[in-house]
Amino acid sequence: MAKYAEYTKVPINKSRQNIQDLLTNWGINEFFFGTSPRGEGIGFKHEGRVYKHNIKTPEKTYDMSEAKYQRSLRQRWRILYMSLKMKLEEIDDGNISFEDQFLAQMCLPDGGTVSDFMKLPENIAKLQQTEMPKLLTE
Secondary structure (H helix, E strand, C coil), X not given: CCCCCCCCCCCHHHHHHHHHHHHHHCCCCCEEEEEECCEEEEEXXXXXXXXXXXXXXXXXXXXXCHHHHHHHHHHHHHHHHHHHHHHHHHHHHCCCCHXXXXXXXXXXXXXXXXXXXXXXXXXXXXXXXXXXXXXXXX
């Protein structure tokens, strides 16, 4: 498990508020927070495209205390906030475009993401059959 924010005391609703403020300050005014049996997450719309980030809810085992479970949830929300913040900082700095930074989380017409699409067995097989370019020029 990740070490960053492992023992954060920042409540989930504070991390969510930080995310909302971050997106709002970036001019994104259409977003949501969601919860389902599959986990939690956020979605937002930027320049006509929809993006979503999922937070896999930790599996609550018989030996896991409620305090440890809640700590894990707080950590995951804090990591998402910091991840979004750093991505937007890189975009602001001109190192990368918004589209390139968030491509994996961009939603496709079927509701899945580009990342989900690239993990389909047929797409993995196509990539494995293709010669990839050299990492560095010769």
